[in-house]
Amino acid sequence: MKSVKSILLGTIASLAFATACSSSQTDTETAQTTEEAKSSEFRFMDPSLSPKERALDLVSHMTLEEKAAQMYDKAAAIPRLGLHEYNWWNEALHGVARAGHATVFPQAIGMAATWDEDLMLEVANVISDEGRAKHHFYANEDVYAMYGGLTFWSPNINIFRDPRWGRGQETYGEDPYLTGRMAVNFINGLQGDDDKYFKSVATVKHYAVHSGPEPSRHRDNYIATDADLYETYLPAFKTAFDETEVASVMCAYNAVWGDPACGSERLMKDLLREELGFDGYVVSDCGAIGDFYYDEEKKAEGTAPYAAHDHVDTRAQAAALSVNMGTDLNCGDGEGNKMDALPQAVKEGLITEETIDQSVVRLYSALFKLGMYDDPSLVPWSNISIDTVASPSHLEKSEEAARASLVLLKNDGILPLKPDTKVAVIGPNADNWWTLVANYYGQPTAPVTALKGIKAKIGAENVSYSVGSTIAGDIYSNYxxxxxxxxxxxxxxxxxxxxxxxxxxxxxxxxxxxxxxxxxxxxxxxxxxxxxxxxxxxxxxxxxxxxxxxxxxxxxxxxxxxxxxxxxxxxxxxxxxxxxxxxxxxxxxxxxxxxxxxxxxxxxxxxxxxxxxxVSRDYKAEALAAAEDAEVILFFGGIDANLEGEEMGVELDGFLGGDRTHINLPAPQEKLLKELHATGKPVVLVNFSGSAMALNWEDENLPAIVQAFYPGEKSGTAIADLLWGEFSPSGRLPVTFYKSLEGMPAFDDYSMENRTYKYYEGEQLYPFGHGLSYTSFEYSDLKLETAYAANENLQVSVKVTNSGDKASREIVQAYVTRDTLANVSTPRVELAAFDAIELAPKESQTVTLSIKPDAIGYFNENGKLTFPEDGSFTLSIGGGQPGFDAPYTSVSVDYSN
Structure with a gap:
C-alpha cells in the first residue's frame, strides 16, 4: 500500500495530517491530490472553530458516496480532502486490547469487585495513556488499522441480570447504581479532563436491553416493562449521560419490543436522543445492521452469515432504517459496509441526504475533538511515549487493582497462612494464563499465575504442584x-x-x-x-x-x-x-x-x-501425590474465558455458546476437590470465574474460599500476598452468588422478577456486597434527617471504626429497604451509596454519603419515579447488605410530602 505522510493543509503550518491513499493510486495521482489539498483553504482545518462547525464544513465537501464510506468502521480515505483512512474499532475493556503489549488489569467484573471509584478512574487513566501512546506510535508510520485508533468500544454497562450470561464478566455486575458509578469514572479516565480535546473516546454499550443469551442474540426479541426499563436497564446509561461527556453509544444486536435495537424508534429516538439527551454518535454492534434483513433464505444462498431478525427486505432498507433512527456508524460483519446502500436508499426515497449528513457530522465532530487533524502541539497527550505502555508504574497499578478485586468469601481462621507453611498448589487454574487475561485482552508483559506467585512468595522448595484435572469436560488448561x-x-x-x-x-x-x-x-x-x-x-x-x-x-x-x-x-x-x-x-x-x-x-x-x-497422564494420582507432603492444599479452580464469553463454539456440560447452562463447579474439579478433602488436610479454594458459582459443597466443607474473578496480569502476586496476609482482603461481590438456578426465570425472559439481590426471593449462598476481611469493623453514630422530603438528596453520616489489629480497606455500603412493596417491580432492597476507605487499626473515620431520590422512590408500571404518599423506609449502612453477617447500623426514615 502506498501512502502520503504528514501533508499540510490550508494556511495552518505543521499540521501532522497523515493521508492514506488507495492501493490503486499511482505516485503521480498521489502527488496531485497532495498539491490540491495543500493549495486549498479548508475551514474544517481551523482548530479555532468548534468540532461541530469543522465537521459541518468538512461534510459539505463530500459526495454522497464518500459520506456513506465514512459511516463504516473501516472508513475510507478521501485523499482530495486530505483524509486518511480510519478504523473506528478499538477495545479497552480492562486495558488496551488486541494491539499487542499492554497493561492488563482485572476484568471489568473484578474492577467492580473493588467498589472503588477513585481506583477505577486511575486505572482508566492508565488505559487511555497507553491507548494514546499506541495510536501515535502507529499513526507516525501511517498505520490506521483496527485496534490502533482512539475510539474505544468500552465500557460494557449492561446489567448482569442472569448468572448464565457469558459476557457478564465484561460488566460491572448486577446493580445499576454500582454500574453507573464505575462507568462514570471509567469514562472520565478514558476521555480525560481537557476542556477542548478528548483524550480518547469512550463508548457505552450495549444500548440498552441486552444481556444474553449469546447463541440467539441476532434473532431474539426482548420485552421489558417500563418499570424494569427505568429501574434496571436505563439507569447506568442515564448516569453516564448526566455526569460525563461520553462521546459514543453502541446499540445492541437483539430486538426490543419487536424492533431491532439499532432501528427502534422508541429506544433510539424517543429515549436516547430526546429523553436522555444524548448528542454524540451511535455505532452498531458488529453485524447488527445486517441482522435487520438477514433471514434463512439469504443464509442459504450465501449472502448472509446467519439467519437473524428478517425485519426488512433489503440492504438499502436496513441502512436507511438504522440511520433514520440515529445509528451513525456500521460495524461490519465480514459482509461489507451496509451503509454503502445509502445512495440507493436516497434514490428510493427511504432517507434524505440531510439525515446522512447529520450522522457524518456527529462522527467527525468526535474525531476533531480528539485532535486527530490538528497540530500535535495543540493536543494534550500527543507526546505520550510508547515506552509508557506496561511501564513499572502501570504494572504496579494493575497489582493494586488485583489486590482490591479479590473477595474473601469464607474463612474459618485458616487464613492468613503462616510464613513457613508448605503447600500443594493444585487445580486447572493454578498455572492458567487465561485466568489472567479473560476476554478482550492485551498481551501482558509480566504475567504472574497463581503458581508462579506462590513460588516467588515462599520458595519453590515449599511448593508441590499438579494440574489435577481438566477444567471442564475434556477441556485441558495446562497447554x-x-x-x-x-x-x-x-x-x-x-x-x-x-x-x-x-x-x-x-x-x-x-x-x-x-x-x-x-x-x-x-x-x-x-x-x-x-x-x-x-x-x-x-x-x-x-x-x-x-x-x-x-x-x-x-x-x-x-x-x-x-x-x-x-x-x-x-x-x-x-x-x-x-x-x-x-x-x-x-x-x-x-x-x-x-x-x-x-x-x-x-x-x-x-x-x-x-x-x-x-492427556494420558493420571492427573488425579499426581494431585494426591502432590498433597502428601503438604500442610495445606491450595486448590485453584473455577472456569476461564475459553468457556464463558461472547458467542463461542463451546458445547459441553454446563456451557453452551459462551453462556452457562448451570452454575455448578465443573464436575471433574468437584470430584477432585472431594478426594483432596478426604485426605484430611485443609483445602483452601481460590475460584476464578467471571460469573457467580454455586459453591455449595465447598462452602459446607472447606475452611476458606477466595473469589478471584479474572484479576489481571499480576494475579499471582496479589493472590499469594492475600493468602499469606500481606494485606487484608477488601473486595466485595458485585453479583449475587446463588445456590442454584432453581426458581430463576428463563434466560431470555427479561422480567426482573426473582432476579438479582433486589428482587430475589430464594436463599443466597453469598449476597451481593459480601466480602470478609482480616480485621473487624464497627458502625455507629448514624446521623441524618429524621424526615425525608421526596425528590431531594438525603445526606447521611456514619462513624466507621477498625476495631481489629490489621490495617484494611473497608467498603461502606448504604442500602434502602422498603417497608411495603408497591408492585413486583419494586426492589425489596437497593444499594443507595458506597465509599471505599482505608483505616489503620483502632482508627475511626466519619463517612458522609448522599442518597439520591431514585434510590428511595420506585418506578411504577409507567416508568415514573414515584414516592408513597405516606410511610417509611429503612436506611442501613455497613460492610454489606443488611440482614447478613456484615456489621451495619440502621434507622427508619419517614416520608414527608
Whole structure:
C-alpha cells in the first residue's frame, strides 16, 4: 500500500495530517491530490472553530458516496480532502486490547469487585495513556488499522441480570447504581479532563436491553416493562449521560419490543436522543445492521452469515432504517459496509441526504475533538511515549487493582497462612494464563499465575504442584509451548540437530521464495513488527518444519495458534485430536501460518505458538501425590474465558455458546476437590470465574474460599500476598452468588422478577456486597434527617471504626429497604451509596454519603419515579447488605410530602 505522510493543509503550518491513499493510486495521482489539498483553504482545518462547525464544513465537501464510506468502521480515505483512512474499532475493556503489549488489569467484573471509584478512574487513566501512546506510535508510520485508533468500544454497562450470561464478566455486575458509578469514572479516565480535546473516546454499550443469551442474540426479541426499563436497564446509561461527556453509544444486536435495537424508534429516538439527551454518535454492534434483513433464505444462498431478525427486505432498507433512527456508524460483519446502500436508499426515497449528513457530522465532530487533524502541539497527550505502555508504574497499578478485586468469601481462621507453611498448589487454574487475561485482552508483559506467585512468595522448595484435572469436560488448561529439547530438524547429512526450520514469506499465501530462512528453538513468538517487512500492520506467512522427539510416551493434544495449520507425519491435526507418541521416536511436523486480513483484521497483534499437553497422564494420582507432603492444599479452580464469553463454539456440560447452562463447579474439579478433602488436610479454594458459582459443597466443607474473578496480569502476586496476609482482603461481590438456578426465570425472559439481590426471593449462598476481611469493623453514630422530603438528596453520616489489629480497606455500603412493596417491580432492597476507605487499626473515620431520590422512590408500571404518599423506609449502612453477617447500623426514615 502506498501512502502520503504528514501533508499540510490550508494556511495552518505543521499540521501532522497523515493521508492514506488507495492501493490503486499511482505516485503521480498521489502527488496531485497532495498539491490540491495543500493549495486549498479548508475551514474544517481551523482548530479555532468548534468540532461541530469543522465537521459541518468538512461534510459539505463530500459526495454522497464518500459520506456513506465514512459511516463504516473501516472508513475510507478521501485523499482530495486530505483524509486518511480510519478504523473506528478499538477495545479497552480492562486495558488496551488486541494491539499487542499492554497493561492488563482485572476484568471489568473484578474492577467492580473493588467498589472503588477513585481506583477505577486511575486505572482508566492508565488505559487511555497507553491507548494514546499506541495510536501515535502507529499513526507516525501511517498505520490506521483496527485496534490502533482512539475510539474505544468500552465500557460494557449492561446489567448482569442472569448468572448464565457469558459476557457478564465484561460488566460491572448486577446493580445499576454500582454500574453507573464505575462507568462514570471509567469514562472520565478514558476521555480525560481537557476542556477542548478528548483524550480518547469512550463508548457505552450495549444500548440498552441486552444481556444474553449469546447463541440467539441476532434473532431474539426482548420485552421489558417500563418499570424494569427505568429501574434496571436505563439507569447506568442515564448516569453516564448526566455526569460525563461520553462521546459514543453502541446499540445492541437483539430486538426490543419487536424492533431491532439499532432501528427502534422508541429506544433510539424517543429515549436516547430526546429523553436522555444524548448528542454524540451511535455505532452498531458488529453485524447488527445486517441482522435487520438477514433471514434463512439469504443464509442459504450465501449472502448472509446467519439467519437473524428478517425485519426488512433489503440492504438499502436496513441502512436507511438504522440511520433514520440515529445509528451513525456500521460495524461490519465480514459482509461489507451496509451503509454503502445509502445512495440507493436516497434514490428510493427511504432517507434524505440531510439525515446522512447529520450522522457524518456527529462522527467527525468526535474525531476533531480528539485532535486527530490538528497540530500535535495543540493536543494534550500527543507526546505520550510508547515506552509508557506496561511501564513499572502501570504494572504496579494493575497489582493494586488485583489486590482490591479479590473477595474473601469464607474463612474459618485458616487464613492468613503462616510464613513457613508448605503447600500443594493444585487445580486447572493454578498455572492458567487465561485466568489472567479473560476476554478482550492485551498481551501482558509480566504475567504472574497463581503458581508462579506462590513460588516467588515462599520458595519453590515449599511448593508441590499438579494440574489435577481438566477444567471442564475434556477441556485441558495446562497447554505449554512444545519445549525446545523435543524439537529438531535434519541437517544436510540427515542427522537430527536441535531447532526448528523457519521460513517467512511476504506473501500470506506462502507463494514464491521465503524472504527469511532461519532455525529457531521452538514456536512461541510475539512480534511487534512483521518479521518479513518490519511493518506494523503487514500481512505475512510462515512455515515451520522439523521433528518432534518426545521424552515421555503419551497421548498428546496439540494447540496451534490462530491462523495456523499443523500436520504431523503428513496428516492435518486439530486441537481435538489425540496423537499417540512414544518416547525417543521421531514425528515429522509442519506448521503453516497465514496472517490473513479477514474479518476482523487484527494484524497489530501478531503471534504464533505450538502448544501441547499430555492427556494420558493420571492427573488425579499426581494431585494426591502432590498433597502428601503438604500442610495445606491450595486448590485453584473455577472456569476461564475459553468457556464463558461472547458467542463461542463451546458445547459441553454446563456451557453452551459462551453462556452457562448451570452454575455448578465443573464436575471433574468437584470430584477432585472431594478426594483432596478426604485426605484430611485443609483445602483452601481460590475460584476464578467471571460469573457467580454455586459453591455449595465447598462452602459446607472447606475452611476458606477466595473469589478471584479474572484479576489481571499480576494475579499471582496479589493472590499469594492475600493468602499469606500481606494485606487484608477488601473486595466485595458485585453479583449475587446463588445456590442454584432453581426458581430463576428463563434466560431470555427479561422480567426482573426473582432476579438479582433486589428482587430475589430464594436463599443466597453469598449476597451481593459480601466480602470478609482480616480485621473487624464497627458502625455507629448514624446521623441524618429524621424526615425525608421526596425528590431531594438525603445526606447521611456514619462513624466507621477498625476495631481489629490489621490495617484494611473497608467498603461502606448504604442500602434502602422498603417497608411495603408497591408492585413486583419494586426492589425489596437497593444499594443507595458506597465509599471505599482505608483505616489503620483502632482508627475511626466519619463517612458522609448522599442518597439520591431514585434510590428511595420506585418506578411504577409507567416508568415514573414515584414516592408513597405516606410511610417509611429503612436506611442501613455497613460492610454489606443488611440482614447478613456484615456489621451495619440502621434507622427508619419517614416520608414527608
Amino acid at each position: 505449554k509451548a512444545v519445549p525446545s529439547n523435543t524439537l529438531f530438524h535434519k541437517n544436510e547429512a540427515g542427522e537430527l540437530v536441535p531447532g526448528v526450520k523457519a521460513a517467512y514469506y511476504e506473501d500470506k499465501f506462502l507463494s514464491g521464495e521465503p524472504s527469511i530462512e532461519t532455525v529457531e528453538e521452538n514456536i512461541d513468538h510475539y512480534w511487534l513488527r512483521t518479521p518479513t517487512t518490519d511493518g506494523l500492520n503487514d500481512e505475512f506467512g510462515a512455515i515451520w518444519s522439523g521433528v518432534i522427539v518426545p521424552e515421555e510416551t503419551g497421548s498428546y493434544r496439540f494447540q496451534p495458534s490462530r491462523w495456523s495449520t499443523l500436520e504431523i507425519n503428513g496428516k492435518e491435526v486439530t486441537d481435538t485430536d489425540d496423537i499417540e507418541m512414544k518416547a525417543g521416536e521421531s514425528y515429522e511436523f509442519t506448521q503453516s501460518l497465514k496472517f490473513d486480513s479477514g474479518w476482523p483484521r487484527d494484524q497489530l497483534d501478531k503471534y504464533a505458538y505450538l502448544n501441547w499437553t499430555d
